[in-house]
Amino acid sequence: MYTDKVMDHFSNPRNVGEIENANGVGEVGNASCGDIMKIYLQVEDNIIKDVKFKTFGCGAAIATSSMVTEMAIGKTIEEALILTNQAVAEALDGLPPAKMHCSNLAADALHEAIKDYKEKHSA
Amino acid sequence: MYTDKVMDHFSNPRNVGEIENANGVGEVGNASCGDIMKIYLQVEDNIIKDVKFKTFGCGAAIATSSMVTEMAIGKTIEEALILTNQAVAEALDGLPPAKMHCSNLAADALHEAIKDYKEKHSA
Amino acid sequence: MNKIYLDNNATTAVKKEVLDAMLPYFCEQFGNPSSVHWAGRMVSGAIEKAREQVADLMNCSPAEVIFLSCGSEGDNHAIKGTAEALKHKGNHIITTAVEHPAVLETCAALEKDGFEVTYLKVDKDGMLDLQDLESAITDKTILISVMWANNEMGNIYPIKEIGEIAKKHKVRFHTDAVQAAGKIPLDVRDANVDIAVISGHKIGAPKGVAAMYLKRGTKIGRFMHGGHQERNRRAGTHNVPGIVGLGVACELARTHLEENYSYVRKLRDKLEQGILSSIPEVKLNGHPNPDMRLPNTLNVSFNYIEGESLLLFFDMKGIAASSGSACTSGSLEPSHVMGAMGVEIVLAHSSTRFSLGADNTEEEIDFVLQELPPIVQRLREMSPLYNRTDPAPLTCDECRMVTITVPH
Amino acid sequence: MNKIYLDNNATTAVKKEVLDAMLPYFCEQFGNPSSVHWAGRMVSGAIEKAREQVADLMNCSPAEVIFLSCGSEGDNHAIKGTAEALKHKGNHIITTAVEHPAVLETCAALEKDGFEVTYLKVDKDGMLDLQDLESAITDKTILISVMWANNEMGNIYPIKEIGEIAKKHKVRFHTDAVQAAGKIPLDVRDANVDIAVISGHKIGAPKGVAAMYLKRGTKIGRFMHGGHQERNRRAGTHNVPGIVGLGVACELARTHLEENYSYVRKLRDKLEQGILSSIPEVKLNGHPNPDMRLPNTLNVSFNYIEGESLLLFFDMKGIAASSGSACTSGSLEPSHVMGAMGVEIVLAHSSTRFSLGADNTEEEIDFVLQELPPIVQRLREMSPLYNRTDPAPLTCDECRMVTITVPH
Ligand SMILES: Cc1ncc(COP(=O)(O)O)c(C=O)c1O
Numbered sequence A, B: 001m002y003t004d005k006v007m008d009h010f011s012n013p014r015n016v017g018e019i020e021n022a023n024g025v026g027e028v029g030n031a032s033c034g035d036i037m038k039i040y041l042q043v044e045d046n047i048i049k050d051v052k053f054k055t056f057g058c059g060a061a062i063a064t065s066s067m068v069t070e071m072a073i074g075k076t077i078e079e080a081l082i083l084t085n086q087a088v089a090e091a092l093d094g095l096p097p098a099k100m101h102c103s104n105l106a107a108d109a110l111h112e113a114i115k116d117y118k119e120k121h122s123a
Numbered sequence C, D: 001m002n003k004i005y006l007d008n009n010a011t012t013a014v015k016k017e018v019l020d021a022m023l024p025y026f027c028e029q030f031g032n033p034s035s036v037h038w039a040g041r042m043v044s045g046a047i048e049k050a051r052e053q054v055a056d057l058m059n060c061s062p063a064e065v066i067f068l069s070c071g072s073e074g075d076n077h078a079i080k081g082t083a084e085a086l087k088h089k090g091n092h093i094i095t096t097a098v099e100h101p102a103v104l105e106t107c108a109a110l111e112k113d114g115f116e117v118t119y120l121k122v123d124k125d126g127m128l129d130l131q132d133l134e135s136a137i138t139d140k141t142i143l144i145s146v147m148w149a150n151n152e153m154g155n156i157y158p159i160k161e162i163g164e165i166a167k168k169h170k171v172r173f174h175t176d177a178v179q180a181a182g183k184i185p186l187d188v189r190d191a192n193v194d195i196a197v198i199s200g201h202k203i204g205a206p207k208g209v210a211a212m213y214l215k216r217g218t219k220i221g222r223f224m225h226g227g228h229q230e231r232n233r234r235a236g237t238h239n240v241p242g243i244v245g246l247g248v249a250c251e252l253a254r255t256h257l258e259e260n261y262s263y264v265r266k267l268r269d270k271l272e273q274g275i276l277s278s279i280p281e282v283k284l285n286g287h288p289n290p291d292m293r294l295p296n297t298l299n300v301s302f303n304y305i306e307g308e309s310l311l312l313f314f315d316m317k318g319i320a321a322s323s324g325s326a327c328t329s330g331s332l333e334p335s336h337v338m339g340a341m342g343v344e345i346v347l348a349h350s351s352t353r354f355s356l357g358a359d360n361t362e363e364e365i366d367f368v369l370q371e372l373p374p375i376v377q378r379l380r381e382m383s384p385l386y387n388r389t390d391p392a393p394l395t396c397d398e399c400r401m402v403t404i405t406v407p408h
C-alpha cells in the first residue's frame, strides 16, 4: 500500500531524535487518533540549520516526519512556512487515501515549531 | 437420489400400456401436480390376472406404478386392497422424502381400479 | 459413455486458465488482503487486478465493482439495500414476473415490510411491454429491477431502453445480469444501469463468488453487516482465490465474446431446428426469434411427458439438461416463468432447457438429435395424456395449498 | 528471508489435504448439486459428506448444518433471522461489547429498526459477569448472542453456563464460534446452544465458505432470499469445492484437536513468557490465566508505539502479526475490544496480536523473541511519548466526529 519512498523513509527515518537546545519545538496530533508528531528546530540567521523529530504513529506518520525534516533543512523560515502537507506527501510519491487525513501532519508540526521559535524570539 | 430399485423400475418399467378390455380402470393424480397414474385391470375369479399402467410423472411416479403392477398380479382383490403406497415405496427400497407425497400414489390408483371393477360387477 | 453437458445456465465447469490462476491463492498466497504484512500485501494486488478485469467486462470503473459470494447475494443486496436507502422517497418497486427467485422472493419479503411491488406481465413469448413499464412508474417508485436475460428460456430484455425510461423518470435501475454475462455484451454505462449483478459459476469461474456493479454515487444500505471490506459495503473476509478466478473468467469472457457467441449460437440453432423438425408436438418456449434469446439457450416442451422423467432418460444417455417441471423446480408448482408466459400446465411440466457452452461440439448435438426422438416417443407411449380422448384432471387443491410464495 | 506467519486468527493457509479434496470439484465434478442429472448427482453426495464432517466437529446432526459464504453471513443470518422470526415475542437482544463487528454492526442495524440491544460490559480482563447477563434478561428478550472465543485477545467465554441461563429463561442462544472452532472443543448440544457459526478460512479451509448449526426446530427468518437450497434456508448455488474443503478441514480439526491444542499452546506460552520477561512496559491484554484464552492467541501492548509501525517493522523481518490500532482496524478508532476492557488509548493503539497455528515451529518463536526487543526499543526511541514528562495530548474532536457505528 505504501510507495517505495514511504517505505524507505519509514524504515530508515532521517533526523530522528531531539535537539537539546532547540530554539523552536512544535507538536501536533494526539494519542486518541494514534498520531503525535513533535519537531525540534535549530534556527540560525533565519535559516533552519537542524531539524529533528519524534513521532508516535503509523508508517505514513513516521515517513512524512522524516521527509519534512529533509525538506526543511537549509530553508529560510519563510520558505519552510510555505511547505504543505500535500507537498510532503507528493515528495513521498503519494500516500494511501486513508492516510492523507490523520497521518499527514508533518508540515503542520514544522509550522508549529517555527511559530514557537518566532514567539520565543520576537521578544 | 433414487435407489437402484427405483432406477431399475423407472428405466425398465414392467407392464406399461393398456388392457383393451379391462374390467377395471382407475386414475389418480392430476396434471397440475405433474403426476397422473392410470391403472388397467383384468380380474378373473376375484384374482388379478393382468395389470397395466400409464403414468405421466417423475421417476418416482413411473417406478411406483411399475412396482405396484408387479405386486398386484396374482393377488385376490382383497389382498390387493390392503396394499399401501407405503408398501410400494418400501418394495423400492424407499423414495426421497420430497417424493413420498405427490408421486407415491400407485396403490391409490390400483384401489381406484378395483373400485371401478367392483362397481361394474356388483350389478 | 460420453457425457454431454447441456446445462450451462445452471452452472459451468471452471475453466482451466481460471483454476490455474487461482491455485497459488489457497496454500501459498493465502493472506487476508486487509492485513498490513507480507501475507496481506501479497494478495491485495490480486484483488485489485480482478476488480479491473470485472470492470472491463461490464464497462465500468474498478471502484464501482463490489465482490460478493453469489448472484443471489447481489440481488438481495441491490433490492434490500435500495429499499433501505430510498425508503424516505417511496415504497414502490417495479419488477417482472419472470425474474429469478433471488429477485422475486426478495421483493416478496419487502412486500411484508410495507413495500409495494408491481410484477410486470410478459406476453406469450416472454417479452415485456415497455409502455406497461413506463406507466407503472409512480412518484413512489424507487427501483426498477429487470433481468438482462432470462435463465429459463433465454429471452434478452431491452435493457438500454429500460435504462432510458429509468433515467427519464429518475428511478434507480437494477439488472440481474447473471445469465447475460459472458454470453452477450454488457455495457452498463451505455445502458444507464445503476446496479448490475453477475455470478462467477455461470461464466467459468468457481461457485461462491460474484460481483456487483454499483454506479458511483449510488446510495445503498448494507446487506451483510460487519467488517469494513469493500470500502464498507460488504463484510466478510475476501474470497481471494474465488475473486482471482472471477477476474480471469471475466477477461476470458470479454476477449472471446464474439467468437463464443457465433460458435454456440450455431450449435444451438442446429439443436433447435433439429428438435422442432424431427419431433411432433413440441412447443418452443421463449421468443420465437432466436436473435432475441441468449445464443446458448433453447427451451422446449415435449408435450405429454413430465420433465424429470425426460431428464432421467436423457441422463441414461449421458445428456445433462434441466426442466421447469415441479419435480425439479424445488417447489410444488412448475416454473413460474412458464406460468407467466401462459404456457399451459402440462406443457410447463414438460419444459426442458438445453443450455450450451463453448465446450460443446457439433458431434454432441448430432448425438442428442439422434437419441431424443426415441426417448420422447417411449415416454409418450407410457403417458396417459398421449392420444387421450377424455379431458385430463387438472386441478389439485392440495398442491395449491402448500405452494410457496413466488408470485406469478 | 524466512516468513513467520503469526496471524492465524485473521486467516489461515488452506491445508494441503483440504485443497487436494477440493480439486476435483472445479473442472471435473463441477455440477450444480440441485440438478437431476449425472453432473448434479456426482456432487450432491460430496455436500452431504461434508455436512456430516461439520456436524461431527460441533456434535450436532447433519440436518442441523447450513452452508453459507462466510462467518459474517452466519452472524447476520442468526441475528436478523431471529429478530424476524421472534419479533412478535419481543424486541430485546443481549450481546457483549467485545463481539466481532459482524455481530455488533448487525445489532446496531436492528436498533435502527426498533430493537433494543444490551451490550454487556466486560471487566479489565475481558470477562463477562454472568449475573449481569441473567439480570439483563427481560420478558422481551428474544436472543442472547455471545461469542465462544474472542478474536482479538482470545478469551474463551463460559458458553455452557450461558447456555444454561438461556435455557432456564427460554431465550434463544447464538454463539459466534468462528475463532473457537478447531482450537477448543465445540459441543453445541452439551452447551445448549441454538445457533453457532463457524468460518472455513479460520481452520484451514478456503475463504468463501462457512457453516451454521441451527438446532432442529429453531424458527428463523431467511437472510438470503431466492432459491430453495439448504432446505429453503439459504439461496445461492452451493459452493461445492468450498463446502468439500470445509468438511475435510472440520474432520482434520476434530481428529487433531488435542494434539494441536498442546502443541500450539506450548509455543504461545513460550512467546508470552519470553516477551513479558524480556521487554519492559508491556501489557498483556485479555485474561491473565492462559487457560482462559485460546491456546494460540497472545495480545500484548508495547507501550509508546503505534501498532501499524510495529507491524511494519516486524514485517521487515518476515514476521506477520496484527494490531488493534486505528490504522489497522479499518475505522478511525482503535479496537473496540481494547476499549471495552478499559485499556487506555495509547495502549490500545499499541496492541499487537500474535495468533499461532500448528505450522509454527519453536525456532520461529525463538527468532521472534530475538528480533522483537530491538525493534520495540528502536520505535520507542522514536516516540515522543517515551520518557515523556509533560502529559500527551489525548483527545481529538475530529476523529470522534467521523467515528463509525461500532458501539462500545
Ligand atoms: C469472531 C469472529 N466472528 C466473525 C468473523 C467473520 O468471519 P468471515 O471473515 O468469515 O466473515 C471473524 C473473522 O474475521 C471472527 O474472528
Ligand SMILES: Cc1ncc(COP(=O)(O)O)c(C=O)c1O
Pocket (backbone or CB within 6 Å): C009, C069, C070, C071, C072, C073, C075, C100, C102, C147, C149, C150, C151, C176, C178, C179, C199, C200, C210, D235, D236, D237
Ligand atoms: C438469472 C439468475 N439470477 C440469479 C441467479 C443466482 O445466482 P447464484 O446461484 O450465484 O446465487 C441465477 C442462477 O441460479 C440466475 O440464473
